[in-house]
Amino acid sequence: MDPVQSLVKGLADKYGRTRESLLPVMQGVVQQEKYLSEYSMVEIAREMDIPASDVYGTATFYSFLETQPAGKFIIRVCKTITCAMKGKNQILFSIQDMLKIKVGETTPDNRFTLLETNCLGWCHKAPAMLINDEVYTDLTPEKIREILSGYIKKSI
Amino acid sequence: MAYSYQLKRVDFIFKNENNWEKVLATTIKKKPEEIINELISSELKGRGGAGFPTGLKWKLTAEAKAKNKYVICNADEGEPGTFKDREILSRVPYKVLTAMAVCGYVTGAKEGYIYLRGEYKFLEEELNKAIEEFHYYCQETNLDFKVKIFMGSGAYICGEETALMESMEGRRGEPRNKPPFPTQAGYMDGPTVINNVETLVHTFTIFEYGAKKFYDLGVQYSRGTKLFSVSGDTPKPGIYELELGMSLQDFVYEFGDGDTKAVQVGGASGFLVPRKKFNDTAIGYQGKLVGISLPTGGSMMLFNSSRSMFNVLDNYLEFFREESCGQCTPCRVGCQQLLLGIKAVKRGEKPASYLEKLLRLTETMQYTAKCGLGQSVANSFSSIVENFREEMIY
Ligand SMILES: Cc1cc2nc3c(=O)[nH]c(=O)nc-3n(C[C@H](O)[C@H](O)[C@H](O)COP(=O)(O)O)c2cc1C
Ligand code: SF4
Ligand code: FES
Numbered sequence: 001m002d003p004v005q006s007l008v009k010g011l012a013d014k015y016g017r018t019r020e021s022l023l024p025v026m027q028g029v030v031q032q033e034k035y036l037s038e039y040s041m042v043e044i045a046r047e048m049d050i051p052a053s054d055v056y057g058t059a060t061f062y063s064f065l066e067t068q069p070a071g072k073f074i075i076r077v078c079k080t081i082t083c084a085m086k087g088k089n090q091i092l093f094s095i096q097d098m099l100k101i102k103v104g105e106t107t108p109d110n111r112f113t114l115l116e117t118n119c120l121g122w123c124h125k126a127p128a129m130l131i132n133d134e135v136y137t138d139l140t141p142e143k144i145r146e147i148l149s150g151y152i153k154k155s156i
Numbered sequence: 157m158a159y160s161y162q163l164k165r166v167d168f169i170f171k172n173e174n175n176w177e178k179v180l181a182t183t184i185k186k187k188p189e190e191i192i193n194e195l196i197s198s199e200l201k202g203r204g205g206a207g208f209p210t211g212l213k214w215k216l217t218a219e220a221k222a223k224n225k226y227v228i229c230n231a232d233e234g235e236p237g238t239f240k241d242r243e244i245l246s247r248v249p250y251k252v253l254t255a256m257a258v259c260g261y262v263t264g265a266k267e268g269y270i271y272l273r274g275e276y277k278f279l280e281e282e283l284n285k286a287i288e289e290f291h292y293y294c295q296e297t298n299l300d301f302k303v304k305i306f307m308g309s310g311a312y313i314c315g316e317e318t319a320l321m322e323s324m325e326g327r328r329g330e331p332r333n334k335p336p337f338p339t340q341a342g343y344m345d346g347p348t349v350i351n352n353v354e355t356l357v358h359t360f361t362i363f364e365y366g367a368k369k370f371y372d373l374g375v376q377y378s379r380g381t382k383l384f385s386v387s388g389d390t391p392k393p394g395i396y397e398l399e400l401g402m403s404l405q406d407f408v409y410e411f412g413d414g415d416t417k418a419v420q421v422g423g424a425s426g427f428l429v430p431r432k433k434f435n436d437t438a439i440g441y442q443g444k445l446v447g448i449s450l451p452t453g454g455s456m457m458l459f460n461s462s463r464s465m466f467n468v469l470d471n472y473l474e475f476f477r478e479e480s481c482g483q484c485t486p487c488r489v490g491c492q493q494l495l496l497g498i499k500a501v502k503r504g505e506k507p508a509s510y511l512e513k514l515l516r517l518t519e520t521m522q523y524t525a526k527c528g529l530g531q532s533v534a535n536s537f538s539s540i541v542e543n544f545r546e547e548m549i550y
Contacts, residue, residue: 057328
């Protein structure tokens with residue numbers, strides 16, 4: 001068994017093989033692999049006996065179930081109204097400036113992916129962003145430099 | 157007409173979590189009918205936005221005949237400007253679990269789920285610890301009820317109750333036709349109570365203090381307290397528990413920055429109220445005799461005069477266009493066309509009268525869209541375009 005196969009099998013053993021387990025299984029793959037490759041979706045379909053097209057159709061519905069290759073750290077900057085009013089654009093500029101990527105892109109070393117997302121539920125501390133599951137609020141360009149430097153050190 | 161009402165701060169929701177064992181033990185000594193009647197007489201209405209009477213919801217599910225029934229706590233909290241459910245789950249999780257267990261006792265459900273939005277994954281670990289402890293207590297007291305967390309994966313529409321159930325069943329989060337309502341056939345076709353996080357905590361307050369205490373707060377048709385998520389141009393953004401029924405003017409006195417131009421009540425799917433209407437607007441469920449009553453899931457966003465209402469509407473429409481599940485045409489195409497339309501008017505490619513066409517489109521969406529998302533786009537669209545027409549054009 002290759003790593004993807006054993007990952008999928010392990011998740012199916014843990015959550016079950018009925019349709020209700022599809023999201024937890026896909027989430028488990030994304031947690032590990034950062035995205036659902038075509039290969040892993042076919043593997044999930046086989047392991048759970050669900051049509052591959054259904055797996056694909058379900059995966060593409062959810063914005064947190066990436067189907068494109070993504071970096072180790074996925075940055076999601078909130079672009080909804082309060083964050084937009086409180087300086088989201090400056091935040092994006094500082095991130096783009098530091099990482100040299102645009103929204104939707106991944107750094108060549110596969111460490112960071114930059115995305116925008118909708119309201120994160122921290123509007124009283126806008127602007128806000130997620131890096132993987134971690135929340136960062138009351139952002140300023142200075143704070144961004146600090147936070148990202150931390151991640152850059154972490155991932156070397 | 158001016159309101160004489162004052163803002164009334166209250167503190168029930170975040171208080172006395174430690175009482176949960178006692179509240180649970182004493183409540184499930186009562187008969188299910190007694191608990192339902194208590195909830196009905198409190199006049200508690202759902203805090204997730206739609207305002208359905210909670211006692212009636214529990215009653216319908218209790219009366220439904222089926223082997224497997226379910227209790228779901230809706231913690232998808234995706235409406236722009238709402239952040240109170242996260243606070244409840246991180247500060248008083250045992251209140252939520254207690255309320256779910258009582259609901260299970262009343263309806264005959266043995267399984268409960270918390271549908272937690274993917275953006276709140278950082279809460280999962282702590283919440284699971286609370287659930288473990290709670291299960292231990294249930295075991296000790298022979299209460300047959302188990303709770304599990306189901307993680308969402310980034311989709312606003314999954315807050316809609318039937319889309320949420322589709323999602324839990326492993327499919328795309330596309331809303332179902334109603335009827336049947338979840339109380340008859342919900343998750344896995346079993347009768348299901350689905351309640352917002354805050355609604356559940358209010359039931360806890362009612363179990364703890366009795367229906368009368370709750371009923372005595374607020375105003376006619378809008379009883380009790382509500383958690384408000386206050387954000388935007390305000391010196392004190394945050395979460396506040398207030399009595400229902402306040403006038404928007406009083407709210408702005410308290411939370412405005414002295415230059416408040418408009419307040420968005422109820423998030424992107426709610427209404428924008430301009431300054432001149434603050435006095436005639438009350439916060440509560442429909443049915444008040446004087447002025448306009450606006451319901452809200454708690455989202456209150458303030459805008460001062462430095463903000464362009466065109467940008468605000470543009471941001472909302474972008475949100476809806478992305479979050480529309482795409483299942484029905486009026487909403488899928490409607491959201492796209494509204495967005496293109498206002499941009500075309502702004503650039504002068506379409507005459508100002510084109511706005512009327514767009515307003516008619518939102519009306520069509522209100523009548524023909526399948527779920528609350530598409531139906532409620534008209535709320536913010538018409539309230540912004542009608543009150544700030546110049547800003548849309550120039
Ligand atoms: C597009 C849309 C999104 C919704 N999002 C949520 C949500 O995030 N949380 C919530 O509790 N209810 C949400 N609702 C309302 C639910 O469908 C449902 O009415 C509610 O969970 C019932 O609980 P309540 O009676 O306690 O309010 C949403 C409705 C629609 C149409
Ligand atoms: S109204 Fe919009 S969100 Fe609702 S079912 Fe139709 S397309 Fe989906
Ligand atoms: S608008 Fe950004 S967190 Fe709500």
